[in-house]
Amino acid sequence: MVRVQTIEEDSWQAPYSDRQQEEATGVIENGGLLFFPRLAFTLSEAERRFLVPDAVGQKVKNVSFDIRNGTLRGSALEGADAAALRDMLERYARQALALVRSLLPHYAPTLEQARTSYRPVEAAGRTTSWRKDDTRLHVDAFPSSPNQGQRLLRVFSNINPEGKDRVWNIGEPFEAVAQRYLPSIAASSSGYARLLRALGITKSLRTEYDHIMLQMHDRMKADKDYQATAASMQLRMPPGSTWIVYTDSVSHAALSGQFMMEQTFLLRPAAMLDPSRSPLRILERMVGRALA
Secondary structure, eight states: OOOEEEOOOOOTTOOOOHHHHHHHHHHHHTTOEEEETTOOOOOOTGGGGGOSGGGBOTTOOOEEEETTTTEEESBOOOHHHHHHHHHHHHHHHHHHHHHHHHHOGGGTTTOEEEEEEEEOSOSTTOOOOGGGOTTSOBOOOOSSSOOTTOEEEEEEEEOOTTOOOEEEEEOSOHHHHHHHHGGGOOOOOHHHHHHHHHTTSSSSOOOHHHHHHHHHHHHHHHOHHHHHHSOOEEEEEOTTOEEEEETTTSOEEEEEOOOEEEEEEEEOGGGSSSGGGSHHHHHHHHHTSOOO
């Protein structure tokens, strides 16, 4: 059973005691989830006009903002509307960063803030390929953006205006998933990884770790028997709530929900309180060699 630690706080910059910080870090590093039932990302009255599914372009499921270069992608909006939506995502990015720095200060010196996303499309019933179907249990891995062993720490907030929960399934521990699929995953080719990078298909070099994680992601989603029988627990996150989780190690499926904010952070395993709990170190122990 996944541990869910509920934190009754409604401020993005709340002060936390050393004990609270250490406990929260331990929960997520050991495959748990931090849940804030009263921590809302509040929209202005003007921003509520973005609570429509067609805020994103055709065949796109989310709008993304990169605070590192200020770019907004995936929006169907233009001009002043696009600028206002960008400002909304930037505000969420800054509030999510403040939350992580306050609750998980051990990570602050080396934490890298990656993309912010707004997801106005209903998760249930989307027409998509099995590989992109996030209603199936999976661990996160990205084909074009290798993270080379870095952790994927993510903050989510439900901003649904109609009282609709965000519903997730949380699956079995990472080690159990790896034990099921790792034996059948062939070693990667360094030459192929270099070719992908040279052609611009990947933004950086795909390591053997990235190869294994992508294979696990795909095999989990393609395995109908696994999807039907894997042990899981359902979580319902209501509007006005926020949660933090390592989605590279916590098997999850987004069953339903609409209008959600998300912030991704990257963290080197060495910056964790317990680096041995990272997927990189777990997989390296299982195969007996370095993977990144």
